[in-house]
Amino acid sequence: MPRKKTEHPAPALAKAAAPVRQAPDKAKTINDIARLAEVSKKTVSRVINHSPLVHQETRERVEAVMRQFNYTPDPFARGLAFRRSFLIGMVYDNPTAQYIVNMQYGALDAIRDSGFELVVHPCDSRNPGYIDGVHRFVQQQKLHGVMLVPRVSEDQALADMLADIGCRYSRIASVSLDEASRMVITHDRDGAAEAADYLQSLGHRDIALITGPSSYRSAHERTAGFVEALSKRGIELPAARIVEAGYTFESGVAAAERLLSGNQRPSAIFAGNDEMAAGVYKVALRAGISIPQQLSVVGFDDSPLASRLWPALSSVRLPVRDMGRIAASMLLQSEPGAASVASASVRPHLVVRDSCQPPAY
Incomplete structure (x- = not known):
């Protein structure tokens, strides 16, 4: 007889069905x-x-x-799809960290919600090959445009290179150096003149000046504005009262040591930026010179440092964040040098705090 086929029932609920493994979610395209x-x-x-x-x-x-x-x-993928990049570059050679941070904040204000991103490229403009480095940066990142920050913004060879490769750019400088639609002009000369007028109005006549590096156009403009304003009021600055420094705290210390070491100290010092003014504070404290009772001090930029010093530093306010915002906005126009964009200006002005008073003598 044929063997009867026996059906074995499945072991109900003996084992739970193994869960189906889900692959981890991939980022959506x-x-x-x-x-x-x-x-x-x-x-x-x-x-x-x-x-x-x-x-x-x-x-x-x-x-x-x-x-x-x-x-x-993804900005890079978008750049490939649209045959252009959604990256804005910022090229700078500036020893003042807070200045650069504020400039970046301004650029980010401009590109927020625009789909663009900011990439930065620090460089050393004293290096003969630095323009080649900027060229590689622009090409490798396929940049939509570049913001040029002082001091590299003052280098015409760099601007010419960008124009030659068809990269749009904007320049921030104390005077006009290019087509109006590419310039953000800061009028540093006027701000320095206001500082000179203020010190003279307090009665100071023996005044010293700590300038920025001679390679910076801003240093020339601030020096010229200060010296010319005093000259108009009959005050001449002798060469011994003008010391070049490097826009850094350490260089401000070295310059102040030269100016405050002798018996014939100036009654006031104008420093070309707040970092150097802070260096003056250190030397004065070490020498037992009271600010402002024995020495008045004025800075430039009105960085956050100015209000944190004691006594709070009077300083010429330069709207650095606004400068960055305007320079980045210029790059977002439909065409480089678009007619809808006129030249832009920001105006410095003196913020008076507690670091100055009439001379004691």
């Missing part, structure tokens, strides 16, 4: 966002770039999907 929002990739791109060609209902649907999956467009 622009194609994923388009599929989930039921629109084309081109529509998603238009939403990302704030195009007015997208209906509000569609825009909101795409943005909701992007938020749901924390989708952030």
